[in-house]
Amino acid sequence: MTNVYSLDGIVVFGLLFICTCAYFKKVPRLKSWLLSEKKGVWGVFYKAAVIGTRLHVAVALSCVVLAFYVLFIK
Template sequence: MSALFNFQSLLLVILLFICTCAYTRSVFPALMDKHKHGFLGVFWKAARIGERLSPYVSICCIVMAISRLIG
């Protein structure tokens, strides 16, 4: 089943995308700072969300992990 049709899988993909972009920006900061507009701006915005909302993102990761283990 595609992640677009399953809401829990869609949330998991979005959450992993935010975490990956935030980690990539912390390791390679010059990679995401060059492109803030257009399609590549989505990666920069996801990294910014991951940085600014990191406590909430980490709580969501824990909740998602528990729900995946139980279900």
């Protein structure tokens, strides 16, 4: 179980948020509903989706490394 207030908990939350927003970008109804704003509070979803799609290799590798860390080291 990860703690939200620890560094690894924040990293887990950030990676899951980026992966979820990148998935939302592939679904047409969710893309028009959630990712239409590019500025403001709702723009965070758009920016996370852009990070997830452009840096998909780095995000995937960091997910694998973090899963190994949480399962075996922590």
